[in-house]
Amino acid sequence: MNESNNWLDTSLTIYSGMPHWPDNPPVSIEPSQCLAHRDVCNVSKLTIGTHTGTHVDGINHFIKGGMGVERMPLEATIGKARVIEIKDxxxxxxxxxxxxxxxxxxxxxxxxxxxTHALKVE
Ligand SMILES: [Zn+2]
Structure with a gap:
């Protein structure tokens, strides 16, 4: 979580082996191209479920025909928000x-x- 200029980035760092939803694919980040191996650039291959870490579910996640997250206005995700801590x-x-x-x-x-569980402990 990073804070600068009064903005708070609540997104979690994505890393291989991080917690994921049980029936979603495990998170994997592997080098695909690598400067150290004389490739022209570094490129990673990501395998990830859409419910990994900090994410937004579109309405179509649970409601057939609902708006997908790709159509959600970006402004909806920026601004004041209320944090509700869930005890369950x-x-x-x-x-x-x-x-x-x-x-x-x-x-x-x-x-x-x-x-808390999704935070990477180094
Ligand atoms: Zn989700």
């Missing part, structure tokens, strides 16, 4: 978020246990 270790349930009175169009970031 397995799911975000309506009963837990109902007291927060979430309003239509409000930006919400859910801080789950996965937020």
């Amino acid at each position: 270790p397995e799911q975000i349930k309506v009963a837990e978020i109902e007291p927060y009175d979430i309003q239509a169009g409000e930006r919400i970031l859910f801080k789950t246990q996965n937020s």
Whole structure:
């Protein structure tokens, strides 16, 4: 997580072997081209599920015919947001978020246990 000029980047670093959704592909980052091997540049091959690390799910993730994340306006992802810490270790349930009175169009970031588990410890 990086902070500069009052902006807070909440995205997690993606790395090989990081936690991923159980039925999603494991995260793998491998060199594909390498300057050290006399290739013209460094290029990596990524294998990753779309639910890895910090991500946004489009409406079509759960609703057939819903808008895909590629059509979501970028402005929707930038600006003030409210962070709601989820205590349930397995799911975000309506009963837990109902007291927060979430309003239509409000930006919400859910801080789950996965937020901690996904951090790379070096
Ligand atoms: Zn997702």
